[in-house]
Amino acid sequence: MNPFFFKLGIAAITSALSFVSFLRTKSKLGIWLLILILPIYTTKFLGKVGDIFTIEFSDVLIVAIVLPLFLREMILGKKFGKTISKEISNIFLVFLIYFSFVFLTIFWTKDVFLTFRQLIIITVFGFLFFVSLLTISRWDRKDLQSTILLILLVGLIIIILGIFQVFFPNFSIIQSAQPGFPTGTFTETNWYTEFLILIGIWSLFTLNSSRKLLKTIGVVNLVFLSVGIYMAKTSTVGIIGYLYLVSLFLVYFLGKSVLKKPVLTISITILIGLILAFPLRNLCLEFITPLEEISDLIKGEAEIAKIRLSQFFVSLQLIKENPFGYGAGTWEPIMKEATDVGYGAFGWVNGILLEQGMLAFIAWIIFIISLFIVIFRALISTKAWEVRAALFSFIWLLIAGLPHPLYYMNFFWFYMSFSIATALVMNRVFIKERMKLNSLT
Numbered sequence: 001m002n003p004f005f006f007k008l009g010i011a012a013i014t015s016a017l018s019f020v021s022f023l024r025t026k027s028k029l030g031i032w033l034l035i036l037i038l039p040i041y042t043t044k045f046l047g048k049v050g051d052i053f054t055i056e057f058s059d060v061l062i063v064a065i066v067l068p069l070f071l072r073e074m075i076l077g078k079k080f081g082k083t084i085s086k087e088i089s090n091i092f093l094v095f096l097i098y099f100s101f102v103f104l105t106i107f108w109t110k111d112v113f114l115t116f117r118q119l120i121i122i123t124v125f126g127f128l129f130f131v132s133l134l135t136i137s138r139w140d141r142k143d144l145q146s147t148i149l150l151i152l153l154v155g156l157i158i159i160i161l162g163i164f165q166v167f168f169p170n171f172s173i174i175q176s177a178q179p180g181f182p183t184g185t186f187t188e189t190n191w192y193t194e195f196l197i198l199i200g201i202w203s204l205f206t207l208n209s210s211r212k213l214l215k216t217i218g219v220v221n222l223v224f225l226s227v228g229i230y231m232a233k234t235s236t237v238g239i240i241g242y243l244y245l246v247s248l249f250l251v252y253f254l255g256k257s258v259l260k261k262p263v264l265t266i267s268i269t270i271l272i273g274l275i276l277a278f279p280l281r282n283l284c285l286e287f288i289t290p291l292e293e294i295s296d297l298i299k300g301e302a303e304i305a306k307i308r309l310s311q312f313f314v315s316l317q318l319i320k321e322n323p324f325g326y327g328a329g330t331w332e333p334i335m336k337e338a339t340d341v342g343y344g345a346f347g348w349v350n351g352i353l354l355e356q357g358m359l360a361f362i363a364w365i366i367f368i369i370s371l372f373i374v375i376f377r378a379l380i381s382t383k384a385w386e387v388r389a390a391l392f393s394f395i396w397l398l399i400a401g402l403p404h405p406l407y408y409m410n411f412f413w414f415y416m417s418f419s420i421a422t423a424l425v426m427n428r429v430f431i432k433e434r435m436k437l438n439s440l441t
Contacts (some may be wrong), residue, residue, distance in 0.1 A: 378423035
């Protein structure tokens with residue numbers, strides 16, 4: 001069977017079922033399906049290298065879910081008189097400007113096929129971002145917390161899958177692409193670690209929730225997550241993520257009274273979990289390795305540091321030679337031509353500058369700033385734990401994307417959208433509560 005028609009058939013069936021389901025139920029179903037599908041990034045389908053249809057199977061399913069969600073919003077939104085908020089309209093306008101600059105690179109790209117393919121992928125990412133943002137931003141706090149609970153449960157499953165891959169490699173449901181290290185449902189340890197830190201941020205702030213189930217899952221996640229990060233300790237992103245999460249722990253717990261029993265209970269639970277997983281002495285000794293690697297990275301002595309520095313300086317020189325970009329999606333052939341080595345994309349800064357050019361990069365920075373503004377406005381209005389979690393998860397996505405091409409991952413776009421939508425929901429909830437209080441006085 002032709003792989004293209006096979007994938008289209010599955011997408012068509014999923015799309016039809018999704019559309020019928022979404023019209024009959026709340027839009028939560030579509031978002032929940034996305035949360036379940038997004039981590040399954042390594043599931044590839046039939047096709048040959050160079051074939052335009054050799055995309056991730058998860059991306060096919062994303063389109064099959066996102067498009068019906070979009071149609072649902074358009075049909076029911078019109079029916080019930082729902083309008084798009086000013087904040088989302090402004091963000092969409094900036095994204096369109098960014099996409100326009102990316103599209104222009106097709107006129108001078110060195111590989112039209114790769115650029116055209118990348119434009120399709122960015123379009124899918126854009127739909128994923130804005131449909132999720134539009135849908136979730138209309139929810140209430142209860143729906144939002146139920147979705148956070150699902151995110152934590154999915155994260156817990158992925159964390160445990162990764163741990164299983166290390167302890168019981170022969171019995172793992174999904175074999176690790178890097179033997180001896182956890183990858184969960186992803187293709188490599190870096191992606192796994194980035195996702196773990198993201199889950200860890202939401203887990204940490206759920207400790208402020210009034211819902212006992214959210215708190216419980218949050219604590220369980222933090223215990224298992226500590227083990228998962230320990231096992232992925234040689235990952236560069238893992239080191240950065242570990243330090244980031246430890247910093248958040250310090251900020252979180254220093255803001256609490258150490259005399260409060262819940263805080264002590266949570267702290268002791270996490271510590272016991274680590275001690276049970278590994279002897280304390282070995283645990284302390286093992287974490288010296290990442291610190292040594294950080295030192296080697298700073299000195300430029302580590303092998304990975306040499307590769308990263310080579311990527312950085314070569315791409316920097318190429319950017320100087322052509323500030324308008326070499327064409328979206330052309331990083332690998334451009335770098336191979338310049339270095340004789342097929343390096344992958346370094347990170348979102350170098351990747352956007354090299355492929356899409358300075359104008360697209362400026363538009364992208366404005367896009368990111370506009371998202372920050374939405375979160376900060378909500379943070380000023382309300383001190384809800386959901387908004388703080390949204391802020392730190394958004395910051396983490398940007399940090400993780402500096403040394404690693406997280407920009408090219410579909411879960412990056414969804415969770416960036418989820419952070420912004422969370423801020424919008426909580427800001428609206430706060431305004432409603434304040435108006436209610438004012439009417440009573």
